[in-house]
Amino acid sequence: MRNGTAVLPESRQDPAVRQRIEWAAVQVFADSEFHQVTLQQIAKAAQCSLQTLYRYYGSKEALLSACLHHGLEQLAERMLDHLAGIDTFRDRLSKVFWVVLDFFDRNPQMGRMMINSVYPGRWGSDTTPGQQRLTELFLSVLGEGQEQGILNGQVATPILLDFFYGVLLRISQMHLLRGRTGRMADQHGVLFDMLWRAITV
Amino acid sequence: MRNGTAVLPESRQDPAVRQRIEWAAVQVFADSEFHQVTLQQIAKAAQCSLQTLYRYYGSKEALLSACLHHGLEQLAERMLDHLAGIDTFRDRLSKVFWVVLDFFDRNPQMGRMMINSVYPGRWGSDTTPGQQRLTELFLSVLGEGQEQGILNGQVATPILLDFFYGVLLRISQMHLLRGRTGRMADQHGVLFDMLWRAITV
Amino acid sequence: MRNGTAVLPESRQDPAVRQRIEWAAVQVFADSEFHQVTLQQIAKAAQCSLQTLYRYYGSKEALLSACLHHGLEQLAERMLDHLAGIDTFRDRLSKVFWVVLDFFDRNPQMGRMMINSVYPGRWGSDTTPGQQRLTELFLSVLGEGQEQGILNGQVATPILLDFFYGVLLRISQMHLLRGRTGRMADQHGVLFDMLWRAITV
Amino acid sequence: MRNGTAVLPESRQDPAVRQRIEWAAVQVFADSEFHQVTLQQIAKAAQCSLQTLYRYYGSKEALLSACLHHGLEQLAERMLDHLAGIDTFRDRLSKVFWVVLDFFDRNPQMGRMMINSVYPGRWGSDTTPGQQRLTELFLSVLGEGQEQGILNGQVATPILLDFFYGVLLRISQMHLLRGRTGRMADQHGVLFDMLWRAITV
DNA sequence: CATGAATGAGCTTTCATTCAT
DNA sequence: TATGAATGAAAGCTCATTCAT
Numbered sequence: 108m109r110n111g112t113a114v115l116p117e118s119r120q121d122p123a124v125r126q127r128i129e130w131a132a133v134q135v136f137a138d139s140e141f142h143q144v145t146l147q148q149i150a151k152a153a154q155c156s157l158q159t160l161y162r163y164y165g166s167k168e169a170l171l172s173a174c175l176h177h178g179l180e181q182l183a184e185r186m187l188d189h190l191a192g193i194d195t196f197r198d199r200l201s202k203v204f205w206v207v208l209d210f211f212d213r214n215p216q217m218g219r220m221m222i223n224s225v226y227p228g229r230w231g232s233d234t235t236p237g238q239q240r241l242t243e244l245f246l247s248v249l250g251e252g253q254e255q256g257i258l259n260g261q262v263a264t265p266i267l268l269d270f271f272y273g274v275l276l277r278i279s280q281m282h283l284l285r286g287r288t289g290r291m292a293d294q295h296g297v298l299f300d301m302l303w304r305a306i307t308v
Numbered sequence: 309m310r311n312g313t314a315v316l317p318e319s320r321q322d323p324a325v326r327q328r329i330e331w332a333a334v335q336v337f338a339d340s341e342f343h344q345v346t347l348q349q350i351a352k353a354a355q356c357s358l359q360t361l362y363r364y365y366g367s368k369e370a371l372l373s374a375c376l377h378h379g380l381e382q383l384a385e386r387m388l389d390h391l392a393g394i395d396t397f398r399d400r401l402s403k404v405f406w407v408v409l410d411f412f413d414r415n416p417q418m419g420r421m422m423i424n425s426v427y428p429g430r431w432g433s434d435t436t437p438g439q440q441r442l443t444e445l446f447l448s449v450l451g452e453g454q455e456q457g458i459l460n461g462q463v464a465t466p467i468l469l470d471f472f473y474g475v476l477l478r479i480s481q482m483h484l485l486r487g488r489t490g491r492m493a494d495q496h497g498v499l500f501d502m503l504w505r506a507i508t509v
Numbered sequence: 510m511r512n513g514t515a516v517l518p519e520s521r522q523d524p525a526v527r528q529r530i531e532w533a534a535v536q537v538f539a540d541s542e543f544h545q546v547t548l549q550q551i552a553k554a555a556q557c558s559l560q561t562l563y564r565y566y567g568s569k570e571a572l573l574s575a576c577l578h579h580g581l582e583q584l585a586e587r588m589l590d591h592l593a594g595i596d597t598f599r600d601r602l603s604k605v606f607w608v609v610l611d612f613f614d615r616n617p618q619m620g621r622m623m624i625n626s627v628y629p630g631r632w633g634s635d636t637t638p639g640q641q642r643l644t645e646l647f648l649s650v651l652g653e654g655q656e657q658g659i660l661n662g663q664v665a666t667p668i669l670l671d672f673f674y675g676v677l678l679r680i681s682q683m684h685l686l687r688g689r690t691g692r693m694a695d696q697h698g699v700l701f702d703m704l705w706r707a708i709t710v
Numbered sequence: 711m712r713n714g715t716a717v718l719p720e721s722r723q724d725p726a727v728r729q730r731i732e733w734a735a736v737q738v739f740a741d742s743e744f745h746q747v748t749l750q751q752i753a754k755a756a757q758c759s760l761q762t763l764y765r766y767y768g769s770k771e772a773l774l775s776a777c778l779h780h781g782l783e784q785l786a787e788r789m790l791d792h793l794a795g796i797d798t799f800r801d802r803l804s805k806v807f808w809v810v811l812d813f814f815d816r817n818p819q820m821g822r823m824m825i826n827s828v829y830p831g832r833w834g835s836d837t838t839p840g841q842q843r844l845t846e847l848f849l850s851v852l853g854e855g856q857e858q859g860i861l862n863g864q865v866a867t868p869i870l871l872d873f874f875y876g877v878l879l880r881i882s883q884m885h886l887l888r889g890r891t892g893r894m895a896d897q898h899g900v901l902f903d904m905l906w907r908a909i910t911v
Numbered sequence: 912c913a914t915g916a917a918t919g920a921g922c923t924t925t926c927a928t929t930c931a932t
Numbered sequence: 933t934a935t936g937a938a939t940g941a942a943a944g945c946t947c948a949t950t951c952a953t
Contacts, residue, residue: 273478679876
C-alpha cells in the first residue's frame with residue numbers, strides 16, 4: 108500500500124464534508140464488496156471529487172478504515188453511555204448485548220459494510236484506542252466475573268469474550284444476510300439468557 | 309468480470325494439477341488479503357502458467373471459491389463420516405463441534421484464508437450442494453431438538469444455528485489471529501458444555 | 510486553458526509587484542523546464558500568493574510569455590538606444606551583434622529560461638509589437654544592404670536574418686550550456702568578422 | 711521524473727510496434743507542444759493501448775527521447791554514409807551541410823517535433839553514443855582545419871561548430887515555421903558558400 | 912489581496928483478463 | 933499447454949486553475 112501523500116491535518120478539513128463522505132462511503136461499501144467499489148462511485152455518491160477523497164483519506168483502504176472506526180467509535184461511546192449507572196454484573200453484560208444488537212438494528216448499512224467489505228482478519232488489528240479500551244474494560248469485567256466465581260473459570264477469559272462477540276456478530280450478520288425485517292434487539296431478553304447460561308458456572 | 313475463456317470440463321482436467329493449484333492458492337490466500345494476492349503469485353507457487361489458472365477456474369474469484377468449496381466439502385465429508393453411528397442427541401452436536409475445531413486445528417491455512425480473503429457476506433451464499441445438505445441436516449436436527457423440548461424453543465431454529473456457528477467460527481478465528489499454538493479441539497469438552505447450556509432449555 | 514479569472518487591467522496593478530514576480534519567475538524558469546515548474550514554486554519565490562499570479566497574468570503560459578516579452582522588450586530598447594547615431598552599415602550590424610551578446614552576458618538567467626522553458630516554435634509567434642518593429646527594421650536594413658550590393662543578394666533577405674540570429678543565439682545558448690565563464694561580448698570582434706564575411710558579397 | 715518500471719528489454723518488444731508507435735508519436739509531437747500532447751492521443755494515433763506505450767517506453771519523456779534519438783540516429787547514419795569517400799576538406803563540410811538540410815526536407819515532421827516539443831536545453835544532453843561520436847568526429851575535423859590554417863584559428867573549435875549548427879538549425883527551423891514549400895537543400899550551394907566564407911581564414 | 916480548499920485532467924502503475932504463438 | 937505480449941480498468945498522484953472566505 109503506497110501512501111506518500113500525507114493526509115491533511117484535521118484542521119484543514121471540514122467536518123461536514125468528512126461526515127458527508129463517510130456517510131456516502133458506508134452506503135456504497137455496504138452494497139458491494141470492497142474491491143468492487145470504485146472511488147468514483149463514492150465520489151459521486153458524496154458529491155465531491157476524487158481528489159477530495161484522497162485529500163481527506165489518502166487511500167481507499169484508509170477511507171474504509173475511517174468509516175469503520177467512526178462507526179465503532181459511535182458504538183463505543185454509546186456503550187459507555189448506557190453502562191453508566193448499572194452495577195449489577197449480569198445487567199452490565201446484558202446491556203452490552205443489547206447495545207450491540209440495537210446498534211446494528213439502527214445502522215444496518217454499517218453492518219452490511221462490515222459483512223461485505225471488511226475481512227475478519229481486519230477486525231482484530233486496526234482498532235482505535237477507544238475500541239481497545241472498550242475491549243480491555245470488557246475483558247477485565249469478565250475476568251472479575253471469573254474470579255468471583257460467577258463466570259466459568261475453566262476457560263481463558265478471551266474465550267468468554269469470543270462467546271459473547273461470536274454470538275452477537277453472527278446473529279447480527281445473519282439477520283442482515285437473511286434479509287429479515289424487525290429488530291433483533293427485541294429478542295434481546297431470550298438471547299441474552301441463553302448466552303448467560305453459557306458463560307456462567 | 310469478463311470471461312470469454314471456456315473453462316475446461318472437469319473430465320479434461322488433471323485432478324493432480326487441480327490439487328496442486330488449490331493447495332498453492334490456499335497458502336497464498338492465507339497470507340494476504342484477496343485483492344493483495346496476484347494470480348502471478350499463485351501461478352508461481354503452483355508452478356503452472358497463468359493460462360492454466362484461467363483454463364481450470366476462469367477467474368480469480370472462482371479460484372478462491374473453488375479453494376473454499378473444496379475445503380468445506382472435505383469438512384462436510386468428514387462430518388458425515390464422524391456422525392455415523394452416533395445416536396444420542398447431545399453426542400451428535402458435540403461431535404459436530406469437535407469436528408469443526410479439529411478441522412481448523414489440522415488446516416490452519418484454510419482458516420487463515422477464510423479470515424483474510426473471504427468476506428463474511430460470502431459465507432452464506434456461494435455454497436455447494438454438499439454444504440447446503442449439511443446445513444439442512446443440521447437445521448432439522450436442531451428443529452427436532454426443539455420439538456422434543458430438549459433445545460430452547462423460544463427462538464427460531466436458525467438462531468440456534470447462529471449460536472453454534474458463531475461461537476465455533478469466532479473461537480477458531482481468534483485462535484489463529486491471536487497466534488496461539490496448541491489445538492482448540494483439546495478444549496472441546498468444556499467449550500461444548502458451555503454451548504450446550506446455552507441452547508438447551 | 511480555462512480562464513474565468515479576469516486579469517487585472519495594468520492600471521490597477523502594482524508595477525513593483527509585477528517586477529518582483531517576473532524576476533522570481535525568470536529564476537525559476539531558468540532552472541527547470543517549464544512543465545517541471547509549479548506555480549507554487551514561483552509564488553513562494555516571489556513571496557506572493559497563487560491568486561496574485563493569476564490576478565496579474567491569468568495563466569502559467571501567460572506568465573512565461575510576460576517574462577519573455579519583458580526581457581526582449583528591454584533588449585529591443587537597449588538595441589535602439591545603442592544604434593542611435595551609428596551610420597555606417599557595418600557598424601550598425603556589428604552593434605546589433607554586440608548588444609545581443611552583451612545582453613545574455615548580463616542576463617544569463619534570461620538565457621537559461623529561454624533554453625529551458627521556451628520551445629523554439631514559440632520564438633517566432635507570440636511577439637510584442639516592439640519586437641516586430643525591431644525585426645522589420647532589421648529586415649529592411651539587410652534588404653537595403655542587398656540592394657546596395659554590399660550584402661549577398663543571392664538569398665532571400667530572411668535567410669540573412671537567419672544567419673545572424675542562428676549564430677547569435679546558438680553561440681549564446683551553448684555558452685550557457687557549456688557552463689563557460691567569461692563574457693561572450695569580449696569575443697565580439699572576431700565573431701562578427703566571421704559573420705560579416707558570410708553575409709557580404 | 712519517477713520511473714520505477716523497468717522498460718522491457720528489447721527482446722520482448724516487437725520492432726514493428728516500436729516503429730509504428732514512434733512514427734505516430736512524431737506526428738503528434740510535431741503538431742502540438744510536448745505538454746499539450748496526451749499519451750491517449752499518441753495511443754490512438756498508434757492504434758495501441760496506453761499500457762503498451764508504458765511497456766515500451768516507460769514515460770512520456772522517454773517516448774519523446776526515443777523518437778528524437780531514433781531520428782538523429784538515422785541522420786547520423788546517413789551522414790557517415792554520405793561522407794564515405796569524400797576526401798577534400800571543403801567537400802566534407804559541404805556534405806555535412808547538405809545532409810542536414812536534406813534530412814529536414816525529407817522529414818519535416820521530425821523538424822516540427824524538435825521545434826515544438828524539445829527544449830533547446832535538451833539538445834546538448836540526452837544524446838546517444840552515435841551522436842556523440844558524430845560530434846566528436848566533427849569537432850576533430852574542424853580542429854584539424856584550424857591546425858592546417860584553412861579554418862579560422864582565432865576562436866575555439868566549438869565556436870566553429872556553433873556557426874555550423876546555429877545556421878543549419880535556424881534555417882531549417884525557420885523554413886518550417888514560415889511554412890515555406892520547396893526544399894532547402896536546393897539552396898545548399900549558396901548557403902554553404904556563405905558559411906564557408908565565415909569559418910575560413 | 913491572501914489563504915486554503917476543491918476540481919478536472921492527465922501521468923504512472925498494477926493487475927485481471929485475453930490473445931497469439 | 934506454456935509463454936509473452938496486449939488491453940481495460942481503476943488506484944494513486946501532481947498540478948493548473950477556480951472558488952470561497
